[in-house]
Amino acid sequence: MTVFGVPTQALFGQLLLGLINGSFYAMLSLGLAVIFGLLNVINFAHGAFYMVGAFVAWFLLQHLGISYWWSLILSPAIVGLLGIVIERTMLRHLYKLDHLYGLLLTFGLALIIEGLFRNEFGSSGQPYRIPDQLLGAQNLGFMFLPNYRGWVVAASLTVCLATWFMIEHTKLGAYLRAATENPSLVQAFGINVPRMITLTYGFGVALAAFAGVLAAPIYQVNPNMGSNLIIVVFAVVVIGGMGSIMGSIVTGFLLGVVEGLTKVFYPEASNTVIFVIMIVVLLLKPAGLFGKAQ
Amino acid sequence: MVAAINTPSPAVAPLLQVKDLHAFYGESHILHGVEMTVGTGELVTLLGRNGAGKTTTLKSIMGIVGQRRGQVTFGGTETIAAPSHRIARMGLAFCPEERGIFASLSVEENLMLPPTVKAGGMSVDEIYALFPNLKERRRSQGTKLSGGEQQMLAIGRILRTGARFLLLDEPTEGLAPVIIEQIGNCIRQLKQRGFTILLVEQNFRFAATVSDRFYVMEHGRIVDTLAHAELDRRMADLQAYLGL
Numbered sequence A: 001m002t003v004f005g006v007p008t009q010a011l012f013g014q015l016l017l018g019l020i021n022g023s024f025y026a027m028l029s030l031g032l033a034v035i036f037g038l039l040n041v042i043n044f045a046h047g048a049f050y051m052v053g054a055f056v057a058w059f060l061l062q063h064l065g066i067s068y069w070w071s072l073i074l075s076p077a078i079v080g081l082l083g084i085v086i087e088r089t090m091l092r093h094l095y096k097l098d099h100l101y102g103l104l105l106t107f108g109l110a111l112i113i114e115g116l117f118r119n120e121f122g123s124s125g126q127p128y129r130i131p132d133q134l135l136g137a138q139n140l141g142f143m144f145l146p147n148y149r150g151w152v153v154a155a156s157l158t159v160c161l162a163t164w165f166m167i168e169h170t171k172l173g174a175y176l177r178a179a180t181e182n183p184s185l186v187q188a189f190g191i192n193v194p195r196m197i198t199l200t201y202g203f204g205v206a207l208a209a210f211a212g213v214l215a216a217p218i219y220q221v222n223p224n225m226g227s228n229l230i231i232v233v234f235a236v237v238v239i240g241g242m243g244s245i246m247g248s249i250v251t252g253f254l255l256g257v258v259e260g261l262t263k264v265f266y267p268e269a270s271n272t273v274i275f276v277i278m279i280v281v282l283l284l285k286p287a288g289l290f291g292k293a294q
Numbered sequence B: 001m002v003a004a005i006n007t008p009s010p011a012v013a014p015l016l017q018v019k020d021l022h023a024f025y026g027e028s029h030i031l032h033g034v035e036m037t038v039g040t041g042e043l044v045t046l047l048g049r050n051g052a053g054k055t056t057t058l059k060s061i062m063g064i065v066g067q068r069r070g071q072v073t074f075g076g077t078e079t080i081a082a083p084s085h086r087i088a089r090m091g092l093a094f095c096p097e098e099r100g101i102f103a104s105l106s107v108e109e110n111l112m113l114p115p116t117v118k119a120g121g122m123s124v125d126e127i128y129a130l131f132p133n134l135k136e137r138r139r140s141q142g143t144k145l146s147g148g149e150q151q152m153l154a155i156g157r158i159l160r161t162g163a164r165f166l167l168l169d170e171p172t173e174g175l176a177p178v179i180i181e182q183i184g185n186c187i188r189q190l191k192q193r194g195f196t197i198l199l200v201e202q203n204f205r206f207a208a209t210v211s212d213r214f215y216v217m218e219h220g221r222i223v224d225t226l227a228h229a230e231l232d233r234r235m236a237d238l239q240a241y242l243g244l
């Protein structure tokens, strides 16, 4: 069977790959959006935290025999704590200054963290086994779906939608939305906004680490895995609109799929299609597809 | 001199006591030694021309001005070094001049946003009874309300929290006379319920209908104070102060 001259097997294969990539784009751009919304910081260290998340999972398995499933919780917790320390000791001092300073600080941190890991582990990847429970594949009739890949898409969707629900439909989320608009008034109502900012950064960073753990069995655990990905994720954020929660989720999955389809129909453009879209969106709707114009 | 002003001295220590309060926005020195007291259950109005420093005074009391110095004691506790969320937890609540309704929250979310700081706040039903418009529009986006409704929401949401000391910054600014009357009724009801209120107003005629006492502010200082009973006698002075 073929669609537009392309075998359906290949089409669905690339669609799946696109969904997998989209899962990571969505989780990472969501974290960036949450952090940017409240802190006004463009967190350039996001890719580095994603990489550290994968390495923590690898270390826990390799040296302590701690399973993938525990790592899914432990690694985000550890990396989230690291984020909290960084917010408390460094980022906090930059909020009164221009955005640019936060960006420069986190960019520097990313270079330092990635440099340290390259020094220690070199540039070759460390393998990470797929957990036994997720080995194998399902025959869907039109294609084979590897269990682990299905799990990644489901886990990403769940985490993204849960985050969206928490922000848009709970009391805690109302505090977050309000503090994004007017932090000093929210604090004047009796809410400890500085602590909320710290925890939000920790949460955003933990989300990146969670994505890193999910990625470990798919891509090799490698010091450069974050910097390769984060450039695309920034393009996703620009396309979706900085600071929009649902926007970053939808755009993440959508662009993953667009990229996958481009691989089928015009492979030469598959590495650049997202950037082409970014330029078009910037020209036509500078605030992004889901962003509000200032 | 500020010290020479005949402040009526309450028998008990005042609920709020401000002494030699200075405030700054970056390099600019805005408040130059503000002195004032507000007793429990009193309604005190701070009058003054645009730019005199009234809003800055309220923000300094609330702890949301970049830099402040001096003494602000609330219920006997010094608050000058406290972060604003701690000050709010002592039972002060602030209704800002620009109303501060959140666009990303519904009317009901706006109303429910400020956390309870003390027991005994008004119930949501009581607030809806006070401002029936809010109930009808509770699912709307906060900033889709009319100016008057936004003002009601801004006042209503701080009544839920149990705070007994309210700082209201120009609640009648830009509103139609019927709405001003509704706000006035609300303020009189709050007074009857025993709330202590520090009001900032440019609308002197409105302030005269609700206040026990007045302070006049010029260039970041309190320059005069008068009781409600002195209004008629001092009207000429007031008009000069306010440029009416």
Ligand SMILES: Nc1ncnc2c1ncn2[C@@H]1O[C@H](COP(=O)(O)OP(=O)(O)O)[C@@H](O)[C@H]1O
Pocket (backbone or CB within 6 Å): B025, B028, B030, B048, B049, B050, B051, B052, B053, B054, B055, B056, B057
């Ligand atoms: N955020 C700010 N930055 C710098 N100056 C300010 C700021 N807010 C107010 N001011 C200045 O402080 C003075 C007092 O302002 P304000 O307290 O708002 O006066 P009022 O409420 O009596 O009209 C004014 O001269 C105003 O220009």
Ligand SMILES: [Mg+2]
Pocket (backbone or CB within 6 Å): B054, B055, B056, B097
């Ligand atoms: Mg003002």
